[in-house]
Amino acid sequence: MVAIIATSFVQYGFAQTDHAGHQTRDVALLPLYYNIKDALVSGDAKLAASKSQEFVKAVNSTDAKVINETNKKALLEHAGKLAKSKDLKSEREHFAGLSTSMITLAKASKLSAEPVYQMYCPMKKSNWLSSEKAVKNPYYGSAMLTCGNVVETIK
Numbered sequence: 001m002v003a004i005i006a007t008s009f010v011q012y013g014f015a016q017t018d019h020a021g022h023q024t025r026d027v028a029l030l031p032l033y034y035n036i037k038d039a040l041v042s043g044d045a046k047l048a049a050s051k052s053q054e055f056v057k058a059v060n061s062t063d064a065k066v067i068n069e070t071n072k073k074a075l076l077e078h079a080g081k082l083a084k085s086k087d088l089k090s091e092r093e094h095f096a097g098l099s100t101s102m103i104t105l106a107k108a109s110k111l112s113a114e115p116v117y118q119m120y121c122p123m124k125k126s127n128w129l130s131s132e133k134a135v136k137n138p139y140y141g142s143a144m145l146t147c148g149n150v151v152e153t154i155k
Contacts, residue, residue: 030111032058033102034131036082040095040138041145045088048095052083067105074101092139096126103127106154118152127151 032055039048056079059072067075078098085091106116106129117130124139135148 029055029058029062029102030106030116030129030131033098033129036079036095036098037128037130037138038136040088040092041136041141043088043141045086045091048088048091049083049085052079052091055079056083066109068108071101071105071108075105088141095128095138096124099126099128102129103154116154117150118154119148120151121148123147129154 032051035051036048036055039045039051056076059067059075059079062072064072075098078094078101082091082094082098085094103118105111106118112131114131117133118127119130119135119137120127121137121139121144123144126139128138130136133150135146135150137144137147140147
């Protein structure tokens, strides 16, 4: 009887550790996404591609319980194209698709203890996520850095 109870507690302990591990990997996607956004804001195509490769690796190592297969496929499609591109204009196009998938994920799971701001660019007619309320537009960079506004705060 003692062995059964002890085994239950040990398995429960492993389940907690495992779950915490999934949460940690899940939360890591948002900072990696922000790195891509920041590279696009600064107009650095090479850095955006490099950060997209890191994002792809993180998505691939994230458990299916954290990201459903449909959203995972969409994230990988857009981030993968972004990672292979060397052209800033093309990267910004793929970032719009990546952002749509990230917004879906952010609304379905808690990706951050901090508020996540959903921004909208009326010129591009696309959204993106940010960790701050100040607008730094990844679609136009320095040409239209402050174009856009906060449309939703995801908590």
